[in-house]
Amino acid sequence: MVSTADPRTYDFVIAANRLPVDRHVSPDGTTTWKTSPGGLVTAMESVMHGREAAWVGWAGFPGEAPEPFDDDALRLHPVPLSAEELVDYYEGFSNDTLWPLYHDVIVPPTFHRSWWHTYQKVNDRFAAAIAEVAAEGATVWVHDYQLQLVPALLRDRRPDLRIGWFNHIPFPPVELFAQLPWRGLILRGLLGADFLGFQRPDDARNFMRSCRSVLGTTNRGDVVHWAGADDDRLGAAPRRARAAAVPISIDASGFEHLARSPEVRERAREIRESLGDPEVVLLGVDRLDYTKGIRHRLRAIGELFEDGEIAPPEVTFVQVATPSRERVEAYRTLREQIEGTVGRINGDFSHLGDTAIHYLHQSYGREEMAALFQVADVMLVTPLRDGMNLVAKEYVTARHDGGGALVLSEFTGAAEEMRSAYLCNPHDITGLKQTILRAIRDTPTAKKRRMSALRRRVRTHDVQRWADDFLRALAVAPGKPEKPTHTDGKDA
Numbered sequence: 001m002v003s004t005a006d007p008r009t010y011d012f013v014i015a016a017n018r019l020p021v022d023r024h025v026s027p028d029g030t031t032t033w034k035t036s037p038g039g040l041v042t043a044m045e046s047v048m049h050g051r052e053a054a055w056v057g058w059a060g061f062p063g064e065a066p067e068p069f070d071d072d073a074l075r076l077h078p079v080p081l082s083a084e085e086l087v088d089y090y091e092g093f094s095n096d097t098l099w100p101l102y103h104d105v106i107v108p109p110t111f112h113r114s115w116w117h118t119y120q121k122v123n124d125r126f127a128a129a130i131a132e133v134a135a136e137g138a139t140v141w142v143h144d145y146q147l148q149l150v151p152a153l154l155r156d157r158r159p160d161l162r163i164g165w166f167n168h169i170p171f172p173p174v175e176l177f178a179q180l181p182w183r184g185l186i187l188r189g190l191l192g193a194d195f196l197g198f199q200r201p202d203d204a205r206n207f208m209r210s211c212r213s214v215l216g217t218t219n220r221g222d223v224v225h226w227a228g229a230d231d232d233r234l235g236a237a238p239r240r241a242r243a244a245a246v247p248i249s250i251d252a253s254g255f256e257h258l259a260r261s262p263e264v265r266e267r268a269r270e271i272r273e274s275l276g277d278p279e280v281v282l283l284g285v286d287r288l289d290y291t292k293g294i295r296h297r298l299r300a301i302g303e304l305f306e307d308g309e310i311a312p313p314e315v316t317f318v319q320v321a322t323p324s325r326e327r328v329e330a331y332r333t334l335r336e337q338i339e340g341t342v343g344r345i346n347g348d349f350s351h352l353g354d355t356a357i358h359y360l361h362q363s364y365g366r367e368e369m370a371a372l373f374q375v376a377d378v379m380l381v382t383p384l385r386d387g388m389n390l391v392a393k394e395y396v397t398a399r400h401d402g403g404g405a406l407v408l409s410e411f412t413g414a415a416e417e418m419r420s421a422y423l424c425n426p427h428d429i430t431g432l433k434q435t436i437l438r439a440i441r442d443t444p445t446a447k448k449r450r451m452s453a454l455r456r457r458v459r460t461h462d463v464q465r466w467a468d469d470f471l472r473a474l475a476v477a478p479g480k481p482e483k484p485t486h487t488d489g490k491d492a
């Protein structure tokens, strides 16, 4: 990677909270950057088609930001965040105000004016950085809930840009969104975009309803019409923005290729053997987050052990809970609760050499993940609310043998597309238990039929298609109204 400070500008700019690279400092003090293997990076590579692009984001450590540098055709433009800003903008407003509010208030959101002020300040810094690297008339793709003010702040600086925003998490119903003390300013921030992409049609509808109810906008179909306001803070210029569902996906061919590799298949055999060759392996893979429904899943599994419906060594449950947001109180509490429950269940139902639940609070490489998916006879994806859930899509992609069964919560964006999964309501513990048993006991033919439909869906709706769909929608989005709009006030 080459570090240069020249003021080049780019026709395509991506902005996300994090840059797609991680810094590694070796013992002799040399710094190297490694591309973080994520869906977003792959998707962006596929749409860049070799053209030069810039990525604006935080470099992953507090304090002064490194100078912009190149990673192949990608210009990386770090935005600095101080340690205090990380606490207030990232851990606070993003992860302890917006995250719970946008996920059905599973835990109560915390509202602090000081967090909000920092969120505004950091969003403004991102907007300034994007304005600096974007060429005249460039396309800018802003990602996620951490940067909701960026579209309008950027448009104020650079009306020439085409601005899109994609929400990776759900957009809440107006009844919940209305709790946010700064609701009008957030919506106004988003309306700076030409196109707003959401995971599900319901998320787009929730957004449009919030705009109508909070800002008094009207909409025709999926286009929101903002007539401008007298309130200076909201801005006076009329705008039009389109809001629609563009569900995210995974690099299906890349992941399948990895899953088919001899190393991964061999590793899958090893894992199964080290678990004692059980008849049925149940698996959960989640960031340790209260949205993922891990406690409800454990409750159902614990009761199934208690009822004698399942028992080790024939059946074992592996739960990978990747460490996440450990400085936020709600996450620490959740970890204690989960580990207490796992301990109790194992105390009651494990025997020497036969473990009921293998609980792993660790992160693993992609290869290990792909191997684990191949070992799972039944994959449990049971979030209480999830924007999409990529684990569900990765699981079916890894099952190139056509085996396995996916239990999937209705409250994920993935459930909208993956109708052939064993769908469940994770709040209904009795129903969840029955669904898990059904996924274990269904005939191989029935399971194969479902798996084959799921695999087809993900193969034909991969991350490249998502990025293409988003950029196509952004390219034709209406933007600034050319003439006064006539509105019928109907909801989409």
Ligand code: GDG
Binding pocket: 168, 169, 248, 285, 286, 287, 322, 362, 363, 364, 365, 366, 369, 386, 387, 388, 389, 390, 391, 392, 394
């Ligand atoms: C947000 C939204 C939306 C997990 N542990 C390890 C690991 N992972 C990988 C999974 C998957 C990704 O992380 C998690 O993605 P999810 O979609 O399941 O969930 P969030 O992190 O909450 O993501 C979500 C997503 O954004 C995209 O828009 O779907 O709804 O909440 O790829 O495999 N990967 C590795 N080691 C781990 O230990 N290598």
